Amino acid sequence: MSAFVPDPAATPTRSVRLVNVPNALTVLRLLVVPVFAALLLSGDGLDDARRGWATVVFTLAIITDRYDGMIARRTNQVTEFGKLADPIADKALTGTALIALSVLALLPWWVTLTILVREVGVTLLRFWVIRHGVIAASRGGKVKTVLQAVAIGLYILPLSGVLASLRWWVMGVALLLTVVTGVDYVYRALTLRRTSARAMRAAVARRAAAGGDTTTGGARTDTAA
Secondary structure, eight states: OOSOOOOGGGSOOOSOOSSSHHHHHHHHHHHHHHHHHHHHHGGGGTOHHHHHHHHHHHHHHHHHHHHHHHHHHHTTOOOHHHHHHHHHHHHHHHHHHHHHHHHTTSSOHHHHHHHHHHHHHHHHHHHHHTTTOOOOOOHHHHHHHHHHHHHHHHHHSOOOTHHHHHHHHHHHHHHHHHHHHHHHHHHHHHHHHHHSHHHHHHHHHHHHHTTOOOSHHHHHHHHHO
8 A cells, every 4th residue: 555645634625614623722722832831931940830730731732733633634624724723833832842841951952953853844845745745644653743742741740750760761762753754754755756646747748858758668667766
């Protein structure tokens, strides 16, 4: 089976009301980002109570991320706004959390930068290949997302001792998956651009313009390559 399968969120949208539950959850997630940042950064991160509330806000926001897309697809309420705003809300939440943790010296900057570069890079790749198709999220990518959320949540909590050590191991595994799945996404994006139906038509057109072979056999050779 091909790795490049249609993504329900990328299919053409029907006539759907802009104001609906999935979009409301996405907007809510965006709105709580500054609230979350204020709670986490207040008192230089030394206020345990506020860090506890920051964890609650972060957890609830992550839950909305899990359900807004699912509700939109199951109820046919996918909108152009939702497709654009959902990943922005995701990146805003996790990016703010990672940067805040590094500002508080709870997480090394190189970890934050590695994750942010990967996430922004993958987002740019999505735009780069959008005319050729959509690459479905891999199982590793989904696990990565879960582990990132768990690791960030553990770092937000004012933990010490064994639990403080545990969060580093969780973040370490999440970081490894972040890099590995990022490399995999680059490979699949390059493959998609080379082997998609659009790429094949462009290759045939170039050969026709150059007076080359435009038979099906030539196209099969390109595909195999």
